[in-house]
Amino acid sequence: MKYFDYAATCPLDQEAAELYVKAATDYYGNSQSLHDIGSSSAELLKTCRRTMASILDVEPTGVFFTSGGSESNFLAIHALLSAKRKSGRHIVTGMAEHSSITNVMKKLEEDGYEVTYLPLNSNGLIETRLLEEALREDTVLVSIQHGNPEIGTLQPLNEIGSICRDREILFHSDCVQTFGKTRIKEAASMVDALSLSGHKIYGPKGTGAAYVNPRIGWKPFIPGTSHESGFRPGTVNVPAILALTAAAQKAETVLCEAMEQHLVLRKLFMKGLSPLKNQVTIYGTDEKQQLSGIIGMRIHGLEGQWVMLECNRQGYAISTGSACHTGLLAPSKTMAAMGIEGKQAKEFFRISFGRQTQKEDVSGLSAFLAKTAVKNRYN
Template sequence: MKYFDYAATCPLDREAADIYIQASTKYFGNSQSLHEAGSASANLLESCRQEFSRLLGVDQAGIYFTGGGSEANYLGIMALLSAKRKQGNHIITGGAEHSSVYNLMKKLEGEGWDITYLPLNANGKIELANFIEAVRPETVLVSIQHGNPEVGTIQPIIKMADYCRSKDILIHTDCVQTFGKIPVAPLASCVDALSISGHKFYGPKGTGAAYVNPKLAWKPYIDGTVHEKGFRPGTVNVPGIAAMTAAAQKAHSLMDTETKRVNKLREALIDSLSEVRESIGIFGTEGDEQLPGILGMAIKGLEGQYVLLECNRNGFAISTGTACHTGMLSPAKTMSAMGINGKPAKEFFRISFGRETQQEDAVNLGKMLAAIIKQVPVV
């Protein structure tokens, strides 16, 4: 099986796996324990915290390790709401946020918060003018993902953060799809909170991190919590965090070369579809506003799920959207946020590239998609 679903999850890097085993056997003490074994774990944990602060270019006092990106999103947003700078009950978010953010917003709506969901333009981007127009005197929080997980569009978070600062509005961004793939440090120092997830950059599943500006007086979501300075309950997964840190270091060291390589894979796949280009829709944008590793597509007249099953039958693993959305009858949230509904929305499927993807594999996938188009009558 040729894997083209790296935006959903990545295999664990072997070097990170070795670090996990070493940390599990040598640094097994609870990092909160006062004995020597606990102190050794605590020292390793703080070393990891320091490394993430270096990679993000932020104060290590604001780094908190979590059980994944979803938890980092949830707790990061709740921390900001507990530390809002002014009175108000209005929140702005994107119309295609990850389910962990979207579901939290729906929960907050039920508790009396007023939520604005911003649409995406034809390229999957939130228009800055629309964002500014949505801001009200009572707006206290903005939460918008940095990189879209379905079409790969990168949002203008730094510009949004600058505007939020001028209005005393706190801003959180979900960097799960972008950390380790493009530089995140330039925006990290501009926002009040961000989230990352280890398994998106070849770290272990069940690991993540949140950054919350340490200058904010946030309150623990669960009273009495002691782990991670009250940010989350539960024994800290030191081995997992150590492995995630190693994976993050490697991802950053390979970032430039991988970006160039993945861009070539993307171009090769698209070129292999030249004969059937009129039957294919490609979503997203180009250049610095696009994650090269994510390719959102549609074959006119064919449901994405059919394309996925045909790909699977022929030895290629692709997806019809984010894994957290799979199984639902509704189309991908990005399609709805872009104003694409009905049958055209269900035509969407996603191809995503990773370290193990070879150019030959990308070309063969393109040829196989072309064969599907030629064999099936497209209405």
């Protein structure tokens, strides 16, 4: 089967897998144990932390390893709320955030916080004008994802970060979809906290990291927690963290090449859809604010789930949106955030590229979609 669902997850990099096995065999000690075996694990963990900090261009003391993007989002948000710069219980976030963000927000609403959810414009972007209008004197936190997982748009974190700093509002960004896929150092400098995941960059599942500015005096979510400087409980999975770090290093090394490859594949895919003329809608914006490796689209008149099943029958693995949302009866959150409802929203599906994506497979998929669309035009 030809895989076009890299935005959901990636295969484990072979070198990262080999490092995991070696570390699990040779560095099996608890990193907090005081004997030499534990100290060896602690040193390896320290090296991984410094490496991840270097990739993000942040201070190592602000980097914490977690079980994945969802946990990173949860803990980073609570860390910021424990250190808010002013009194207040108002939060601003986006309507199209990952479920790990929206679920936290729902729980915070139950706990007495008020949350404002911002829509996306027709290009899939949050308008800073609407953000500024939503901010209040009691706004203490803004959480906006860097890259949309369904259509690949990149939010203006620099502008949002500047607005938040001017108003003493803490700023968190879910960077799970962008880490290792686009330049992120500048974005990291504009946030107070960010989250990332290992399996999106060819690292092992069940790994992730969060960065929280060490100048912020946050408090542990669970009092008495000792691991990761109190950020999360549980024995640290040093072998998996090493594999995550190796995958992150490789992603950083091949970043420019990968971005260029995705752009070439995107243009090739679009060319293959040219016979459809006005029968297709591609969601997103210009190259500067777009992850080229994610294509969110619909074929007019064809339900997205039906298209996905037809592709699967032909040996192409695509999706109908974010994997954490698939299976729910509600349409894509991104479509809802853009004001697209009903039949049009249900027509949405997503294609995403990765390292193993071949040009001939992209041409084959676009040709199949074009043929399918023409064949069913009047059905």
